[in-house]
Amino acid sequence: MAKITFITSDDETIVVEGTSGSVMELAVEHNVKGIDGDCGGVCSCATCHVHVKPEDMTKTGPASEIETDMLELDDNADEYSRLCCQIEISDAIDGVELTVAK
Amino acid sequence: MQKSELPDPFEKARLEKGIGEMKDQNDPVKMILRHKDVRKTAHNYKTFQSGAIPGRIVVPSEVNIRKTRQIPFELDPPIHGLYRAIVEPWFKRPLQVDYTEKLTDQISELVEETLKKDKVEVIGEFALVLQSRALTLLLNIPYEEAETWISWGTHVFRSEDTALDADKANILYDYIDKEIDKAIENPGADLYSMLLASEVEGKKLTREEVKGVMVLTFAGGRDTIINAVTNAIAYLSEHQESLERFRKEPEIIGKAVEEMIRYFSPLTQMGRVVTEDTHVCEHAVKADTRVSLCWASANRDDAVFENPNEIVLDRKINPHVGFGFSHHNCLGATHARQIMKVLLQTLADKIKSIEVFDYKENIEDLDEFKRKVGYDYINVKFNRLTN
Numbered sequence: 001m002a003k004i005t006f007i008t009s010d011d012e013t014i015v016v017e018g019t020s021g022s023v024m025e026l027a028v029e030h031n032v033k034g035i036d037g038d039c040g041g042v043c044s045c046a047t048c049h050v051h052v053k054p055e056d057m058t059k060t061g062p063a064s065e066i067e068t069d070m071l072e073l074d075d076n077a078d079e080y081s082r083l084c085c086q087i088e089i090s091d092a093i094d095g096v097e098l099t100v101a102k
Numbered sequence: 103m104q105k106s107e108l109p110d111p112f113e114k115a116r117l118e119k120g121i122g123e124m125k126d127q128n129d130p131v132k133m134i135l136r137h138k139d140v141r142k143t144a145h146n147y148k149t150f151q152s153g154a155i156p157g158r159i160v161v162p163s164e165v166n167i168r169k170t171r172q173i174p175f176e177l178d179p180p181i182h183g184l185y186r187a188i189v190e191p192w193f194k195r196p197l198q199v200d201y202t203e204k205l206t207d208q209i210s211e212l213v214e215e216t217l218k219k220d221k222v223e224v225i226g227e228f229a230l231v232l233q234s235r236a237l238t239l240l241l242n243i244p245y246e247e248a249e250t251w252i253s254w255g256t257h258v259f260r261s262e263d264t265a266l267d268a269d270k271a272n273i274l275y276d277y278i279d280k281e282i283d284k285a286i287e288n289p290g291a292d293l294y295s296m297l298l299a300s301e302v303e304g305k306k307l308t309r310e311e312v313k314g315v316m317v318l319t320f321a322g323g324r325d326t327i328i329n330a331v332t333n334a335i336a337y338l339s340e341h342q343e344s345l346e347r348f349r350k351e352p353e354i355i356g357k358a359v360e361e362m363i364r365y366f367s368p369l370t371q372m373g374r375v376v377t378e379d380t381h382v383c384e385h386a387v388k389a390d391t392r393v394s395l396c397w398a399s400a401n402r403d404d405a406v407f408e409n410p411n412e413i414v415l416d417r418k419i420n421p422h423v424g425f426g427f428s429h430h431n432c433l434g435a436t437h438a439r440q441i442m443k444v445l446l447q448t449l450a451d452k453i454k455s456i457e458v459f460d461y462k463e464n465i466e467d468l469d470e471f472k473r474k475v476g477y478d479y480i481n482v483k484f485n486r487l488t489n
């Protein structure tokens with residue numbers, strides 16, 4: 001079980017819990033604004049871009065090469081950016097805070 | 103070779119040079135073939151612009167057959183974003199539950215009609231019908247309107263004899279003009295009325311701008327959907343086991359749709375006009391010439407995709423560019439994805455197998471390359487699943 005906090009671009013805070021699947025799927029299920037997950041999680045749409053709170057990066061790990069290639073061209077991306085369809089839900093990410101990218 | 107296969111004609115040129123060349127009506131095009139270069143170029147709107155004279159970024163060029171600027175397609179940031187913001191929420195409507203339900207009813211009914219026939223020509227009697235009916239949902243107009251669009255046949259812009267046919271384009275333009283008049287007189291809850299009521303920087307969209315959005319919605323969503331649907335049917339005719347798999351693992355259908363879009367790449371390429379002397383992939387390109395982003399080639403790049411020439415239904419990482427990339431990525435993608443998902447689900451629920459009788463391949467002539475993009479016709483029979 002992992003508790004995950006999303007902060008949307010309207011500064012709304014949404015706290016949800018999940019046990020399996022990807023963070024993108026969890027966000028879509030709970031209608032987190034700004035996470036559309038258009039491609040269903042295969043890394044082709046970038047509509048699941050989040051900024052991980054810096055101190056939580058150790059829990060989520062850094063972006064994979066496929067993600068950085070995709071995000072490299074996104075003007076809003078930074079070193080804390082992840083495509084959250086590539087973050088698997090598990091106990092390891094309990095408590096992370098994710099800010100939905102513009 | 104299997105009938106449903108779409109070979110990759112770009113492989114050699116992609117590996118050796120990274121570019122291809124097309125002459126296209128004395129306005130040559132350097133085709134960009136590698137995944138990385140395609141994405142980089144698509145992102146760099148300052149050097150590779152969309153907002154050139156209307157029709158020039160399309161390959162083959164439409165400069166001689168239209169004057170109306172397609173919106174937001176033929177605009178560059180930052181203006182592009184202002185227009186795109188108006189239409190974006192509308193084009194996300196396919197995610198709504200009642201939209202999906204209506205789409206499911208439409209496709210279910212069509213598959214049932216098709217099951218009753220001994221022989222069906224997929225392009226004209228299935229894909230075109232499906233695409234036209236579904237478009238009534240996207241435009242939020244009465245279902246009956248689809249009959250008019252079906253009667254136009256498959257090629258509104260393109261006819262079989264001449265690559266670009268101005269007469270056919272006129273049918274669409276005249277039609278859209280009339281529909282805009284109707285919406286001005288009698289505003290409703292349809293896309294025309296929404297556009298007519300919209301403002302960019304405090305100014306109402308002009309009639310010409312509304313027309314530019316509507317032409318694009320009709321043109322961009324026609325051949326692409328028809329090719330995607332038809333290629334899916336052809337693929338399933340040779341892969342009965344995939345229907346079985348969708349029944350057992352419906353959760354892979356979303357991934358299967360992405361994979362089909364990658365493999366089929368219903369839109370082969372789209373151009374840009376170069377604004378300054380520069381290089382793509384170490385080849386010099388001059389200002390005021392054209393390049394194209396070859397989505398179909400990028401989607402077979404083995405630097406990115408393992409077994410690129412195979413359909414791997416549950417491909418987990420699939421950064422394809424079938425719907426484009428960056429600023430201009432496909433606005434109709436939500437609608438297109440929903441159509442494909444519902445189609446695969448419905449076929450899995452109702453169909454055991456598909457028989458192909460005869461067919462003719464549609465081969466695009468890209469000078470240096472010949473690319474199969476789909477079929478001119480393909481006659482089939484659907485066999486019902488009984489348990």
Ligand code: HEM
Nearest residue numbers: 174175322323326330368369372425426430432433434438
């Ligand atoms: C499988 C079906 C489809 C495919 C493969 C496809 C592919 C594409 C591609 C590759 C682009 C990028 C063009 C560029 O970068 O210049 C694009 C843009 C676009 N597509 Fe699609 N398309 C499909 C269906 C649709 C549908 C159904 C519609 C609407 C009814 C549509 C409307 C648009 C529009 C409006 C744009 C321009 C967006 C912009 O400039 O911001 N497409 N499409």
Ligand code: FES
Nearest residue numbers: 043045046048085
């Ligand atoms: S959902 Fe498409 S890239 Fe993550």
